[in-house]
Amino acid sequence: MENKMERIRLKSLQDLVVTPQEAASWIQDGMTLGLSGFTRAGDAKAVPHALVDRTRNIDGFKVNVFTGASLGFETDEKLAEAGIVNKRLPFQVDRTMRGKINEGDLLFVDQHLSHTAEVVRQGVLPKIDFAIVEALAITEDGMIIPTTSVGNSSIFVEHAKNVIVEINTAQPDFEGMHDIYDIGMYGERVPVQMTKPSDRLGTVGIPVDPAKIKGIVFNHHLDSPSPNEGPDAETETMAANLLDFLRNEVREGRLTNELAPLQAGIGSQANAVLYGLLDSEFENLEVYSEVLQDAMFDLIDAGKVNFASCASITISEEKMKTVFENPEPYKDKIVLRPQEISNLPEVIRRMGLIAINTALEFDIYGNVNSTHVTGTKMMNGIGGSGDFARNSRIAIFVTKSVAKGGDISSVVPFVSHVDHTEHDVDVLVTEHGYADLRGLAPRERAPKIIQNCAHPMYREQLMEYFNEACERGGQTPHILEKAFSWHTRLNETGTMLEPELVR
């Protein structure tokens, strides 16, 4: 059996091993924690749970919790239930935490995932007292080797007062697959010398001043698996529509069958689109994304994807069995980077990505809501969708045309919250078709979106709104007193359908 202490290769640090409970005892009311973890992968698992156990009954105890993105292992749920979080950023997906956020019990700052490092560096946010990061090992020269994500770990470690390392002996042997690079402080920055996804910029681990490491704990738990949702009939059709768009780009001479580096957001819809590539004519693909999901490994296995860059690997239990137990075949095909680099505008624009992200709803002029249900209630957060959409060669948003059995139309007159403006949205895709909005004025966009993307049951209602709005004039015609009537009707009657249209 493995001697866990051998993971601490810088021997002088071996004396720092403590229990999670002891490490948690150092965390005081009012402190700010920077946790590893991005889309459930590579999250610190032991100390946050010990902290919850220690403090859930301490009246008024609160900490700020900063992460890469979402955590797994029910950590956000337990933190929220214990009521010990003052401020949380930049992303979460937990149902309980979401409830607390929307009740106003917990302050949530929804940030572009590439922006968090900037505000940490600038000193605008509270100083991080403890960075708590999961690791495979600490090297002889004192570098922390991350596990299945990098996220914000390196920037947290660099700017924290103290560091706690959680060595997770259950994680796969990904050593050598990380590329840690810091763009540095303003005034000292130089161009990021990357022109393709496989370029390496930095070190295989996170450099750290050993004096900042206050404790090391061990844990042995796999990441929370991603739900293994295969495509359904609608997401398959959506994927086919998106491939039709790409084929047309090839016909027009704007792309080749090798496309351009791809980014795909998290979730079953983006995953379905990637599955759609599996049996397509597209080949020699490259990927520059945040998260790699199951479909990506199938694409690599099939020889469709030559290289994939990411900030995190989030896969199903089934896929973990093959990938985690034998990562060797992927070691020269995947690199994990800090999320500031995976989502960096400079690199995204230089490479000319095709970005595929999921919308909650979009409006007839192409504005996209990614975050707020009926304008007020937070789902997860904007994540990296803005980093990619703004700077990509082609910014694509996908969604099913209706939700809740048809009571909610994903195409509305006016989105109830704007995350991506008309300026940043190129192509919209639903199971009914795609609308290519590039170079179109708002009055050209609306009929195209309605006819190509909306569910047939809502098309007439949408065209009525648009036509009535056009009578009033304007670059972007609207009837402000009716703009949100679909959302208020939903709240009042349970459906966005107008009364005479309800079946």
Place this chain on the structure above:
Amino acid sequence: MENKMERIRLKSLQDLVVTPQEAASWIQDGMTLGLSGFTRAGDAKAVPHALVDRTRNIDGFKVNVFTGASLGFETDEKLAEAGIVNKRLPFQVDRTMRGKINEGDLLFVDQHLSHTAEVVRQGVLPKIDFAIVEALAITEDGMIIPTTSVGNSSIFVEHAKNVIVEINTAQPDFEGMHDIYDIGMYGERVPVQMTKPSDRLGTVGIPVDPAKIKGIVFNHHLDSPSPNEGPDAETETMAANLLDFLRNEVREGRLTNELAPLQAGIGSQANAVLYGLLDSEFENLEVYSEVLQDAMFDLIDAGKVNFASCASITISEEKMKTVFENPEPYKDKIVLRPQEISNLPEVIRRMGLIAINTALEFDIYGNVNSTHVTGTKMMNGIGGSGDFARNSRIAIFVTKSVAKGGDISSVVPFVSHVDHTEHDVDVLVTEHGYADLRGLAPRERAPKIIQNCAHPMYREQLMEYFNEACERGGQTPHILEKAFSWHTRLNETGTMLEPELVR
């Protein structure tokens, strides 16, 4: 007297001189024109007017008109009046054209100013039949030397089928002050090797295949001057508030008195902010902006600004007299670049700019409307504000707290159009104070914006909305059926004030 022909230093091109009327006769119905011109500076003046004269009575004659930004010389007015424009992009400021846009007579595509070059390069827009660009001269080796702006001229020339050069003998001797650089096609791009505003990347003129030059015309007209609006009491107070914010950043150790490279949008409010720097302790400043206005030259003259990079110089008649007649002192202090480079996310983020732009209205959560009056009617366009705000170190938006003598509040419950989302807005400034929103959740933002930025006459009404919305819950509390009630009240009653509050 100058021999105009000497401006055509590549002698073989001297035979191409024609009248503007002859050049205009080449332009056929359905064609797409790429005109020089950015914020009234360096615009093609002769051929567009000759085109209007020739075609205003031709039934159904239409062309697409692409530019850098706004044109001067009443060109947009005449184009709009003649009714010969099918599609216009990416920016305009003309009253007549605005009217046609809002009536739906003219298609306007409102783009981030750094994005136009990308869509031209990709071939998404109609191919440019004629690039018509103003020049100081054509060099011996066939480069076109721009005048008072670069804008999109270089990308238009590169991708147009034909080029018409308008040599303007009235323009100042700016030769050597331009730096023309093309980031190139996807797949071939390399890092833009710029780390400070004074770095040079390319050539002093626009390289062109001489075979593409179809004609050369002469003109002799100064640019339309910028209105010389000095600061008023409110913009002076606004500037003082912004300086207070910057001083606080210095006190907190996040900036020094040298600040960071500055960007300031066009208009009297941004100009006033720059005037505010004149008598401040801030020094050794650098500027990386789109447009240089009057105040910038005063800052350079006073030794406050060491270097300024821009895409255009737009100054008043008075300032033209000193700067244009003796540009020598500015030749090593100013560089003019293509707008894709002046507005490039890569460079803006690397340098860590402080970006100051004007809002039309903002809401209690920090979303900004830069373009649409009451959600529908286009003013000018988003311009470069999004390029800068998203990628800057500190994204600041300024506006007076009320308009129309108090009937319009610039602070509203929900902006009627979103150009900049809460994710991209750091600091809001009015004549009443500033709200630093960095690191704040929406529920923290609202009271701060209302108390610090709104006009006192609207604060109670705003707090009432916010408090009522909070009772309903949500990350971003709203009452959707009342969200636009301020705008609809304005339309119906002439004021956003609630009836009981109207004086």
